[in-house]
Amino acid sequence: MLATATPLLRRFWYPLMPLATLADGPRPFRLLGQDLVLWLDGDGEPAVMEDRCCHRTAKLSKGFYQDGRLACGYHGWEFGRDGRVLRIPQLPPERQNAGRMGSRAYRAAARYGYIWGALEEPLFPIPDFEEEAEGFRRIDEFYEVWNCAGLRVMENSFDNAHFSFVHRASFGDQGHPEPAKLEIEEHPDGFLMLTEVPVRNPEIQKKVLKMESDTTVRSMRGRWYMPFLRKLRIRYPNGLSHSIVTAATPIDDRTSQIVQFVYRNDTEAEAKAEDVIAFDRLVTEEDRDILESTDPDVPLEQAGREYNMPSDRPGVLMRRMLSALLAREGGAPLRASA
Ligand code: FES
Ligand SMILES: [Fe+2]
Secondary structure: OOOOHHHHHOOOOEEEEHHHHHHOOOOOEEEOOEEEEEOOOOOOEEEEEOOOOOOOOOOHHOOOOOOOOEOOOOOOOOOOOEEEEEEEOOOHHOOOOOOOOOOEEEEEEOOOOOEEEEOOOOOOOOOOOHHHHOOOEEEEEEEEEEEEEEHHHHHHHHHOOOOOOOOOOOOOOOOOOOOOOOEEEEEEEEEEEEEEEEEOOOOHHHHHOOOOOEEEEEEEEEEEOOOEEEEEEEEOOOOOEEEEEEEEOOOOOOOOEEEEEEEEEOOOOOOOOHHHHHHHHHHHHHHHHHHHOOOOOOOOOOOOOOOOOOHHHHHHHHHHHHHHHHHHHOOOOOOOOO
């Protein structure tokens, strides 16, 4: 499956950019190979539009905010969130012709500090995270581009067999490569995976976990939301909850916008956000290095192109569920995987 060749992927919400980035003006973003402009109107409401002015095609991301609207940087035509031209500064009020012209607008939402967008009617809503209701603190961790497919990132985060190797320098225990057992509960929009993983507790982690032991156990509830969003809730024996939300928003076939934030049930006084980020940074870099070496074309049908072992079950299920959804909703990919 190549992202831009799979129209079904247009029917999901994706987090695109931190809302704060849009405070001073519009910004460009590429989603599934399509150039978009992201911006906030005068009420702080988010907008996602094609990055092309309907006058002379200039990129609207080169524009600026004018009276709560998006003004094109070329001749100043002003747009509303629905993409319609609301004002043409060169014309007197009686000749504005408001609303007849416009650039294409897409669905936009503001959640969890990010602007989200969907290119077509979404199949599922943006997930609710129970940590919000539980009053956990949220720490923004990463916003960066990775050179790999979103599905590889998702599979990796449900892969109990990689810790001992990819993370051998951080928390992985190379002496115990047997993957932990897991249970999976299927949901219409993804699945929930339950597992308990014994891990090493390195010095850097002892500080943020407030645990002195050299090893510990992670009770993990991993929730996969189709296609490229996951939340991994890790509980430690001392009651600490660390929930990692990771999205791999598809920029194009080879690149993903990684958005990661965490929820914690402790306080800044107990564990500094910067220390929490430092440990996750280390672990994430280990994943990134290996994931960027993988093939961006992920075969949904196995057919011998990639071999499996039993612990690959979550990833195989992802492929199977996406394949079934494609058959039901989206038809075949535009380009067959070679
Ligand atoms: S190109 Fe945008 S106003 Fe002319
Ligand atoms: Fe990992």
